[in-house]
Amino acid sequence: EIESMLGLEEWRDMGEGHYFPRLTNLVIKDCPQLATLCKLSHANCLKYLEINCCGKLPSLPKGGLPDSVETFIIDNCPLLCVSCQYSLDEQSWHKTEHASSLLVYHHLRSCLSTSEGTSVTSAS
Numbered sequence: 721e722i723e724s725m726l727g728l729e730e731w732r733d734m735g736e737g738h739y740f741p742r743l744t745n746l747v748i749k750d751c752p753q754l755a756t757l758c759k760l761s762h763a764n765c766l767k768y769l770e771i772n773c774c775g776k777l778p779s780l781p782k783g784g785l786p787d788s789v790e791t792f793i794i795d796n797c798p799l800l801c802v803s804c805q806y807s808l809d810e811q812s813w814h815k816t817e818h819a820s821s822l823l824v825y826h827h828l829r830s831c832l833s834t835s836e837g838t839s840v841t842s843a844s
Contacts, residue, residue, distance in 0.1 A: 721746075721748075721749065722746075722748045723748075723749045723750055724749070724750045726750075726751070726753065727753060728751045729754060730755065730756040731754065731758045732758055733758050743763050744765050744766060744767050745769075746770070747769075748770070748771045748774060749773060752773065752776065753776055754777050757780065758781060759782060759783050760781055760784075760785060761784065761785070764786055766786050766789055767788055767789060768789070769785065769789055769791070769792045770792075770794075770795070771795070772793070772795040772797070773796045773797070774797045775798060777797055777799060777800045779803040780803070784807070791824070792804075792824075792826075793824050793825075795823075801823050804823060804825070
């Protein structure tokens with residue numbers, strides 16, 4: 721979890737998966753100056769990604785999300801919400817929850833393998 725790094729503007733490198741080879745969950749929270757996110761596509765074990773309160777983050781990094789990601793939550797990141805609504809809706813992602821500041825996506829592959837009626841909620 722990366723939390724309350726108030727001065728973090730750019731996360732440049734994840735070592736092409738070498739630094740975090742078994743990373744399954746990543747939460748980036750309360751980093752209001754973060755405007756650039758490192759390439760995540762090499763994080764092959766990543767299943768859950770949540771980005772919360774990162775108001776200056778305009779988009780996902782080049783390469784998008786790794787295929788392993790099953791759940792992607794965007795909360796209170798207006799620029800990222802707009803960007804992802806267009807890019808992820810065209811790919812194999814299913815939006816399961818949508819409010820003014822919250823988007824919850826599930827990869828269609830994982831939706832098919834979970835039981836219907838399961839919901840994901842976020843407490844703010």
